[in-house]
Amino acid sequence: MKSGTRAPNRTIIMTSKPRTLYQKIWDAHVVDTRDDGTSLIYIDRHLVHEVTSPQAFEALRVSGRKVRRPDLTLAVPDHNLPTTARVDADGAMLPIKDVESAQQLAALQKNAPEFGIRYIDAIDAEQGIVHVVGPEQGFSLPGATIVCGDSHTACHGGLGALAFGIGTSEVEHALATQTLLLKQSKSMEVRVEGRLGAGVTAKDVILHVIGVIGTAGGTGYVIEYRGNVFEEMSVEGRLTVCNMSIEGGARAGLVAPDDKTFAYVKGRPYAPRGAEWDQAVAWWKSLATDAGATFDKSVVIRAEDIEPTVTWGTSPEDTAPIGGTVPGPEDFADPSKADAVKVSLDYMGLTPGTLLADVEVQNVFIGSCTNSRIEDIRAAAAVLKGRHKADNVKWAIVVPGSGLVKQQAEAEGLDRIIVEAGLEWREPGCSACLAMNPDKVPAGERCASTSNRNFTGRQGPGARTHLMSPAMAAAAAVTGRLTDVRELMG
Amino acid sequence: MQSISHVAGRAIPFGRKNVDTDVIIPAHWLKTITREGLGRGAFEAIRKEPGNIFDDPEFTGAPILIAGDNFGCGSSREHAAWALLDLGVTCVIAPSFSDIFSGNAFKNGILTVVLPQEAVDRLLEVARTETIDIDLETQTVTTPFQDRFTFEIDPFRKHCLLNGLDEVGLTLAQDTVISGYEARAGRELPFLTGAVTAATA
Numbered sequence: 001m002k003s004g005t006r007a008p009n010r011t012i013i014m015t016s017k018p019r020t021l022y023q024k025i026w027d028a029h030v031v032d033t034r035d036d037g038t039s040l041i042y043i044d045r046h047l048v049h050e051v052t053s054p055q056a057f058e059a060l061r062v063s064g065r066k067v068r069r070p071d072l073t074l075a076v077p078d079h080n081l082p083t084t085a086r087v088d089a090d091g092a093m094l095p096i097k098d099v100e101s102a103q104q105l106a107a108l109q110k111n112a113p114e115f116g117i118r119y120i121d122a123i124d125a126e127q128g129i130v131h132v133v134g135p136e137q138g139f140s141l142p143g144a145t146i147v148c149g150d151s152h153t154a155c156h157g158g159l160g161a162l163a164f165g166i167g168t169s170e171v172e173h174a175l176a177t178q179t180l181l182l183k184q185s186k187s188m189e190v191r192v193e194g195r196l197g198a199g200v201t202a203k204d205v206i207l208h209v210i211g212v213i214g215t216a217g218g219t220g221y222v223i224e225y226r227g228n229v230f231e232e233m234s235v236e237g238r239l240t241v242c243n244m245s246i247e248g249g250a251r252a253g254l255v256a257p258d259d260k261t262f263a264y265v266k267g268r269p270y271a272p273r274g275a276e277w278d279q280a281v282a283w284w285k286s287l288a289t290d291a292g293a294t295f296d297k298s299v300v301i302r303a304e305d306i307e308p309t310v311t312w313g314t315s316p317e318d319t320a321p322i323g324g325t326v327p328g329p330e331d332f333a334d335p336s337k338a339d340a341v342k343v344s345l346d347y348m349g350l351t352p353g354t355l356l357a358d359v360e361v362q363n364v365f366i367g368s369c370t371n372s373r374i375e376d377i378r379a380a381a382a383v384l385k386g387r388h389k390a391d392n393v394k395w396a397i398v399v400p401g402s403g404l405v406k407q408q409a410e411a412e413g414l415d416r417i418i419v420e421a422g423l424e425w426r427e428p429g430c431s432a433c434l435a436m437n438p439d440k441v442p443a444g445e446r447c448a449s450t451s452n453r454n455f456t457g458r459q460g461p462g463a464r465t466h467l468m469s470p471a472m473a474a475a476a477a478v479t480g481r482l483t484d485v486r487e488l489m490g
Numbered sequence: 491m492q493s494i495s496h497v498a499g500r501a502i503p504f505g506r507k508n509v510d511t512d513v514i515i516p517a518h519w520l521k522t523i524t525r526e527g528l529g530r531g532a533f534e535a536i537r538k539e540p541g542n543i544f545d546d547p548e549f550t551g552a553p554i555l556i557a558g559d560n561f562g563c564g565s566s567r568e569h570a571a572w573a574l575l576d577l578g579v580t581c582v583i584a585p586s587f588s589d590i591f592s593g594n595a596f597k598n599g600i601l602t603v604v605l606p607q608e609a610v611d612r613l614l615e616v617a618r619t620e621t622i623d624i625d626l627e628t629q630t631v632t633t634p635f636q637d638r639f640t641f642e643i644d645p646f647r648k649h650c651l652l653n654g655l656d657e658v659g660l661t662l663a664q665d666t667v668i669s670g671y672e673a674r675a676g677r678e679l680p681f682l683t684g685a686v687t688a689a690t691a
Contacts, residue, residue, distance in 0.1 A: 028679065031671040032664060036645050040661065042671055044682040052567065054523035065658070068668075071686045080521065100521035107523050144682050151566040151590060165590060167568035169597035169657070177661040179668060183644070185589075215508065216560045219589060249563065251589050269688045272681035280681040315508065336507050336558070434517045455512040455564060457535055 018290035020187050021256050022222045025162040025287065029145050031179055040179045044144035045161075047130045048075040048117065048171070050108040051436070052149030056172035057111040068178040070116040074139050077105050077122050078129045082438045083399050083426035086123055093123045101437065115175070128402020128428040131155040131369035135239060136402055138268025142257035142284045147174055151246040152369045152452060158239035159265065160257030160287060162222070165246065185251065186296040188221035192229040194303030199486040201379065202237030203371060203450065203469035205229065206244045207309040211319035213299055218250030221297060224289060225255050229303050235264040236375045243370045244452050247316035256288040310356055310482055311454045311467040313344040318454070320356060322472070322484045328352025347456055348464050349444070356482050359466070363447035364389070364396035364423070364477040365459070366470050368433035371450035372401030374408050376470040381414040383474035383488055384421035390480025396423040397439065399431040423477060435460040448476035492599045493654030497581040497624045500552035501617040502543055505610075507558035511591065514562065514570040528569055529576030554622055556614050557584040559607070562591025571598045581624050583631065585610050596647050597657065601626060609639045626652060 019027070031040040046069075053075070060067070067073060080101035087093055096102040105122060112119035120126045126133065131152055134140035142160035147153060151165035170180055190209055210217075223245050230238060238255040245253030262281055265271050272280045307321035318341075320327070326345070329338040329352075345352065350359070366372075366380050377400060389396050398418050400406040406428055409415055415425045432439040433451035435458065441447040443462025450473050451458075454465040466482060475483040519531035533544050543549060555574065561584040562570060571594040574582070581601040592602045603624060605613070609631075613622060616633045623632045626648060631639045650657065661668075675683035 028675075032667050034646065038644075038646055040664065040667070042668075042675065042683070051520050055525050055568075058523070059658075063658075065662070098521075103523060104521055139686070141682065143679075149566060149568075151564070153566075165566035167566050167571070167590060167594035167597065169568060169594065173658050173661065176658050177664075177668060178672075179661060181646075181657060181661065215563055216586070216588075219560070219563075219586070246564075249560075249588070267689075270686050271689075273689060276681045276684070283679065283681075340507065436517045436520060453512070453564065455510050457516055458512055461516075461535075 018292035020289045020293045020295065021160065021224055021254060021287050022162065022187055023293070025143055025145065026184055028143070038181055038183050041145060041182050043147050043174050043178050043180060044072060045134070045140055045146040046073040046174050047134050047146070047148035047153070048073060048108070049079060049130045049148070049150065050077040050104040051079045052168050053111065053171055054104060054107040055168050056149070056175060057107070057115065059172045060115070060175060065176045067115040067117060067175045070118070072178065073117045073175065074120070074134070074137070075108055075112045075117050076120040076127055076130055076133050077108055079430045079434070079436050080104050081122055081427070081429040083397070083429045083431045084438070086427050098438070125403040125407065128405065129369045129372060129430055131243065132372060132401030132405065135159055136268065136404055138265055138271030141265060141271070141280070142261055143287050147180065152243050154245040154250070154252050155239050155243035155369055157242035157245065157252055157254035158235060159261055160254055160284065162252055162254065164252040185222045186220055188218060188223045188250065188297040188299070189295040190223050190225050190299045190301070191227040192225070192301045192303055193227040194229070196229060196303045196306060199308050199471065199489060200306050201469040201471060202233055202240040204306055204309045206241045207311065207316070207319045207467060208306045209301065210244065210248045210316050211309070212301060213248050215247060215315055215317045216249045218245065218248040221250050223248070223250045223253040224295070225253060226289070230255050231258070234375060235260055236373045239373065240370055244316070247452060257284045308469065308472055308485055310472065311465070312348065312350060312356065313341065314347055314454055314456045315340070315344065316452070316454060316467065318344065322356055322482060324356055326350045326352050326354045326356065357484060359482045360392055360446065360480055361448045361466065361476050361482065362392060362394050362445040363441050364393055364473050365399070365432040365447055365449040365451065366397070366473050367399030367401070367431050368451035369401065369430070370452045371470050372399060372405065374405050376450065377405065377409045377414050378412070380470040380474040381417045383471050383478065383485060384423065385417050387421055387478045389422040389477045392480040393477055396477045397426050397432065398423050399426040400428050402428050421477070432459055434458060435463070441465070448473045448482065491654045491656055494580060494599050494601055494651050495626050497553050497601060499554060499621050500549055501554035501556050501583070501613065501622045502549045502552050503614045503617040504543055504555055504557050505614045508560045508563060509557055510564035511562060511567050511570040512564055515567065515573040519573070520567060520569050525572045527576060528573035532573040532577050551578045553578055553580050554624070555579045555582045556610060556617055557582060559585045561587050563588040566590045568594045568598070571595045571600055574600060583610060583613060596651070599651065599654065601651060603631060603641045605631065605639050605641055612637060
């Protein structure tokens with residue numbers, strides 16, 4: 001392999017021609033550049049969970065390799081854990097019934113200490129979905145390069161980090177070398193400006209964006225979300241938006257860090273402290289895209305055009321405003337998309353022309369790395385307060401993103417509102433986002449879901465997923481059908 | 491990693507667009523702690539369809555898969571690449587691939603060949619009855635009907651595939667360069683590169 005010699009001698013903090021936020025983070029992390037345009041990029045934070053890591057640890061063990069920076073690595077189980085009671089009366093962990101799930105958890109419990117990695121166990125208060133835990137612990141930081149063997153790692157971009165999902169071989173590479181060999185992506189700006197209407201949340205914004213750009217619209221790009229809508233959005237809202245960048249094909253999405261970000265990060269357990277904090281903030285402030293920097297692609301959306309949004313098909317780009325109808329194959333000019341729509345509607349059991357607000361749901365899932373933070377739980381509880389789920393809704397669960405979110409929600413009394421409304425209040429985990437643990441949607445039934453993917457079989461074989469915001473999912477629980485949350489707002 | 495220079499044989503004329511990794515290998519197959527045996531779960535939902543192409547004995551053990559646009563979109567699960575390998579597939583041809591999937595495929599010695607839609611359409615037709623031949627050295631795909639398509643590939647990836655090189659080993663050999671970066675970044679960005687410790691309560 002050819003190694004360049006320029007990069008190692010270059011000082012990290014550079015001033016040059018106008019650069020984007022992405023370019024600045026990239027430049028600060030180049031370890032080495034090869035002649036073919038690929039670069040060795042330093043990884044500041046590596047999050048590990050039980051599903052995509054066993055084969056990476058196994059490979060390290062076989063080749064006698066170590067983890068280069070265990071202190072920059074954090075492991076936590078999330079995908080496989082049941083969300084029902086996790087401990088017995090004595091506080092001991094209840095065994096996981098599913099043999100394979102138990103085996104994956106056991107592998108992580110063994111691998112983390114063996115390789116000296118910090119580990120949060122299934123029954124620790126800090127346990128949660130890896131993408132909720134990273135920001136919550138102050139482990140994920142603005143300006144950092146963050147990876148995890150999970151495509152929703154883009155989530156951490158909400159803090160202004162360059163964060164992206166990797167496969168298991170890259171997990172092994174990052175563990176062994178604390179670097180990844182990457183080719184720089186093109187840059188894409190998604191600018192949303194104007195005023196969001198009542199009941200329109202971060203989730204509606206990102207669903208709308210994916211509807212506009214399509215699931216391959218961001219392939220090969222890193223997206224920077226810009227404009228007053230993202231500036232005014234809470235940090236948790238930005239995490240929701242960036243989380244679903246991959247659903248638009250982009251491996252990473254990010255929002256420039258600002259005072260709101262710094263306030264969010266400050267004081268968290270692994271956040272910088274003292275003089276390092278001041279040094280960090282000074283650098284983070286320098287990261288915003290320079291005036292005059294250019295993007296390879298630009299998409300501009302008016303905030304006023306975004307309504308509470310739901311999906312009707314089996315691709316995250318199949319979005320429609322809740323006031324709309326189910327489209328038909330003839331509504332799509334591209335013949336292969338028209339064919340896909342036909343298959344999709346058949347799977348979803350929907351007839352073109354049906355009012356979305358007439359579609360009944362039997363299940364409601366509020367949770368996932370996209371929407372399980374405290375603001376999400378509050379938004380759902382605000383709709384559920386003093387109401388009760390409809391009789392046709394058989395299964396409705398609210399799954400906090402972490403043990404700390406759970407504690408906070410309980411301190412605010414949100415769990416009582418949820419339970420009184422007839423929904424279940426669960427233990428933290430990935431839950432019904434993907435059919436890997438006991439939380440599944442039965443075949444042929446519909447689920448109003450705050451997760452990120454409506455793929456065929458994603459929530460269980462034959463399950464029919466409609467993606468939406470926490471407030472919209474709560475509204476669906478109350479009425480038993482897809483519902484415009486604005487009808488329930490006071 | 492197995493080196494790869496030439497793939498020849500039957501090609502599964504799949505052709506579907508936007509095939510996501512949940513279709514290639516559903517999530518319930520991810521509960522494994524090894525890389526083997528995932529072929530049994532590959533395209534599970536499609537294989538429930540009567541007359542599906544994957545269970546056509548004509549294509550059993552075919553080393554090539556021809557797919558539509560945006561193949562491998564969705565999750566980062568490397569299990570998708572392992573499932574294909576377990577099926578015996580070492581080359582996928584499509585008009586485009588998701589970024590993560592093509593990276594995972596490469597790291598497992600699967601060659602991903604990007605060709606224009608017209609070329610893919612032609613290969614889908616030929617593959618019904620004939621074999622297809624892919625030569626990595628010359629970057630060409632040929633058929634018994636004298637079709638000849640050339641494809642682009644990243645030179646580093648080509649080099650690694652041809653020589654079966656292990657990326658981790660290659661990078662570990664650059665240890666001094668990485669240490670140099672850590673020393674420099676440790677001074678300039680200590681809050682990122684320095685040792686991470688928890689605040690004491």
